[in-house]
Amino acid sequence: MTQKSNPGVFLAVCMGVALSVAAQAQTPEPLAPLPLTVDLDAPRVVLGQRLFHDPKLSDQGQRSCASCHPLDSGGMDGKIRAESADGVSLLRNTPSLFNVSFNYFFNWDGVVTTLEAHTEKVMLNPKIMNAKWPELIERLRAVPDYVDAFNRIYPDGLTKANVVDALSHFESSLITPNARFDRFLRGDTAALDAEEQQGYRLFTALGCVACHQGVNLGGNLFQKFGIFGAPQGQQGRVDEGRYSVTGNDRDRGVFRVPSLRNVAVTAPYFHDGRAANLEAAVDTMAEQQLGKRLAAKQRDAIVKFLKTLTGEYAGKALVVTKTGKP
Numbered sequence: 403m404t405q406k407s408n409p410g411v412f413l414a415v416c417m418g419v420a421l422s423v424a425a426q427a428q429t430p431e432p433l434a435p436l437p438l439t440v441d442l443d444a445p446r447v448v449l450g451q452r453l454f455h456d457p458k459l460s461d462q463g464q465r466s467c468a469s470c471h472p473l474d475s476g477g478m479d480g481k482i483r484a485e486s487a488d489g490v491s492l493l494r495n496t497p498s499l500f501n502v503s504f505n506y507f508f509n510w511d512g513v514v515t516t517l518e519a520h521t522e523k524v525m526l527n528p529k530i531m532n533a534k535w536p537e538l539i540e541r542l543r544a545v546p547d548y549v550d551a552f553n554r555i556y557p558d559g560l561t562k563a564n565v566v567d568a569l570s571h572f573e574s575s576l577i578t579p580n581a582r583f584d585r586f587l588r589g590d591t592a593a594l595d596a597e598e599q600q601g602y603r604l605f606t607a608l609g610c611v612a613c614h615q616g617v618n619l620g621g622n623l624f625q626k627f628g629i630f631g632a633p634q635g636q637q638g639r640v641d642e643g644r645y646s647v648t649g650n651d652r653d654r655g656v657f658r659v660p661s662l663r664n665v666a667v668t669a670p671y672f673h674d675g676r677a678a679n680l681e682a683a684v685d686t687m688a689e690q691q692l693g694k695r696l697a698a699k700q701r702d703a704i705v706k707f708l709k710t711l712t713g714e715y716a717g718k719a720l721v722v723t724k725t726g727k728p
Contacts, residue, residue, distance in 0.1 A: 432606060434617045435584035436501065436663070436713065442575055445555045450572025452551075453565065458541045459525060460487070461532035467569070470530070471499045476667040476720055477576065482675030486529045493529060494641065495675040500715065501663045503574040505621030510673045511644045512624060512658045517570045535562050578664055578713030578720060586710070594710055601707030604700055609692055619662035619711065626656045630693040633676070633686050641673060666709040667720045680705045 453459060454467045465487070470479050477498035479485070484493040494510050502508070508520035525533045542548045543560055552560035555568075583602075585593035594602065605611060614620040624644055627633060644653040657673050665671075670678050677683040684704050688696045696704075712720055 431587055432611050432615060433583075433587065433619060435587040436504075436577060436579045436581070436617055438579045440503070440574060440577055442571055443555075445551075446568050446571040447575045448572075449551050449555060450568035450570070450575075453569050454572050458545075459531060459533055459538065461534065461537075462487070463541075465531065467499075467524075467531075470496050473499075473576070473715065474721070476500070476664060476722075478668050480669070482670050484530075487532050488529065491529045492639070494673045495670065497660060498664060498668045499573055500576050500578045500713075500720070501618055501661060502576065504577075504616070504618040505661065507622060507624070507658050510641075510657050510660075511647045513647045517573060518566050521569050521573065522566050538565070576715070578715050581663075581713040582710040583707075584713065594707075597703050598706045598710050601703035601705070602710075604704050605707055608688070608694065610687070610704075613659045613691075614662050620659045621661040623659045624653075624656050625659050625691070627672070628655060628690045630690050633672075633690045643673070662708060662711055664712050664720050666712050667722045669722075680708055684708075 457463045457466045457469075459466060470484055471477050472479065477500040478496040482495065484496040486493050497510070502520075503517055506515065508514050508517070509523075514520045514523055525531045525538075526535075539560065539562065542565070549560055552564055552568075556564045558564070582593045582598075586599075586602075591599075605614075613623055613625055616622055627643065642654050644656040644658075645651070647653070666680060669680070670676070671680075671683040672686075677686055681701060684701050685696065688694045688701070714720070
């Protein structure tokens with residue numbers, strides 16, 4: 403005896419399958435592409451660019467913002483540790499300034515939460531620029547072009563607040579859109595090959611995306627460095643991390659999760675520059691942050707995915723930075 407089919411059940415099943423497929427197709431990616439442009443006041447950006455490259459902003463007139471953040475090589479100096487103004491102090495690894503405006507916290511310890519505060523703090527830091535506002539403003543006012551430019555752009559002319567504003571405007575313009583991964587997120591599935599897409603799936607499935615999230619793939623969370631044990635390869639003295647800001651014991655060894663944008667061209671890695679290449683960095687993250695040991699094939703796939711995060715600045719792809727000495 404043949405059982406009669408039930409059209410209603412059949413229709414319901416078909417609709418259920420269709421809705422399931424549609425839901426999967428509409429599931430948003432956990433990451434977002436960088437915007438292709440940002441809306442900024444062009445004259446302020448141009449003035450800020452000039453200030454960014456001017457050694458007059460430092461106390462001794464020997465270094466500019468671009469000294470540690472060269473824009474032709476990843477927006478960072480490529481050294482294990484940044485070189486201090488006094489030539490003695492050991493600083494942290496220099497983060498890239500590209501896409502910095504998409505971060506919610508700044509510096510490795512998240513000591514400030516706005517780009518303006520970050521800009522001024524770096525300028526006044528005695529180990530970096532060692533600037534002093536009265537002397538700095540006097541030096542800038544001795545340059546007629548600066549006085550004219552500030553008077554044209556700002557109603558109150560050349561002031562401390564306007565110097566910071568111009569610099570922050572320029573730093574906000576330092577975006578690197580059009581990475582292959584961005585094109586992939588915008589619907590160009592051919593922008594990533596099969597292994598790179600597999601690396602992205604692993605990056606998501608393993609939980610990397612839980613901390614390296616948002617449009618900047620990081621920059622807005624804090625995490626202890628070494629959840630499953632002390633990472634190997636410590637460079638120099640122990641860095642207390644965010645504890646130096648908060649004084650809370652729970653913040654010892656806690657650092658701001660860095661952005662992974664352009665990570666392939668900003669070696670070495672971590673706050674102390676302990677990882678010389680992406681392979682070492684990925685292995686460290688998997689073992690010490692996720693408690694997992696990756697097979698070489700898995701690690702290599704993630705590394706290939708990370709290399710698709712390299713964007714373009716001023717219409718040109720960023721280039722690999724050579725690793726420098728401390």
